[in-house]
Amino acid sequence: MTEVEVWWGRIGQVREEFAAELDPFERQRHQAYVRPEDKARFLLGCTIVRRVLASRLALPPASISLDRTCPNCGKPHGKVRADGVELSVTHSGELVGVAVSERPVGLDVEKVDPAIDIDGLARLSLAEAEIAQLVTAADKPRAFLRQWTRKEAIVKATGAGLREDLRTITGVPEGMQVIELPVDPGYSAALAVVSAEPPAIQTKSAQVLI
Ligand SMILES: CC(C)(COP(=O)(O)OP(=O)(O)OC[C@H]1O[C@@H](n2cnc3c(N)ncnc32)[C@H](O)[C@@H]1OP(=O)(O)O)[C@@H](O)C(=O)NCCC(=O)NCCS
Ligand SMILES: [Zn+2]
DSSP, X not given: OOEEEEEEEEGGGOOGGGGGXXXXXXXXXXXXOOSHHHHHHHHHHHHHXXXXXXXXXXXXXXXXXXXXXXXXXXXXXXXXXXXXXXXXEEEETXXXXXXXXXXXXXXXXXXXXXXXXXXXXXXXXXXXXXXXXXXXXXXXXXXXXXXXXXXXXXXXXXXXXXXXXXXXXXXXXXXEEEEEEOOSTTEEEEEEEEOSSOOEEEEEEGGGXX
């Protein structure tokens, strides 16, 4: 059975002292964020990853070795990787999510934002048939974000990210499972996992790590 833990935190849970657990790359990225909410989202994502792995290995969070190397440019802004486990991090609005599994995973959350240019984004990310469906949707922003988070979760599971043309991803790729996750009202979230069978998902609150 494929098991996936999905940890959810809120930026209100962040404390400045968590930054002491960051490695030098993370510390540099944390310091470079200008907006306090971007800083908080990034720091909480790092903290959840480090503390979940630390508790599994009975090691201090700061001693966990993470690799964020981008395959494109070598900078430490790529998918987060650790020995012996698969991870995916996502943040939007108040929420920060981390998926942990033995199989490759992709997690994406998006806050419903009435100001987003849905038609523009739909043209860039949806296939013709999907755009046609969207036109008739009762709640267009939500319907769009359901599609978008599913596609993002898929490309985050493979590690391709937005280098992949989202318009070509229709349905569920072979050998993958894609699940919409219940989150706060006003948000949409999806999980993709490379697995032949539907995963057992355990939802966890980051509160217990803090
Ligand atoms: C990854 C990506 C899909 C994230 O989209 P988003 O909705 O803006 O942001 P999210 O909060 O959901 O996800 C961010 C997390 O994705 C992870 N991530 C980064 N690149 C990733 C990739 N290629 N595959 C999977 N996950 C990735 C990181 O862990 C990041 O968290 P961090 O801030 O703690 O480092 C998108 O930013 C992307 O594709 N980026 C890479 C595009 C690329 O290769 N550009 C060239 C860079 S040189
Ligand atoms: Zn890069």
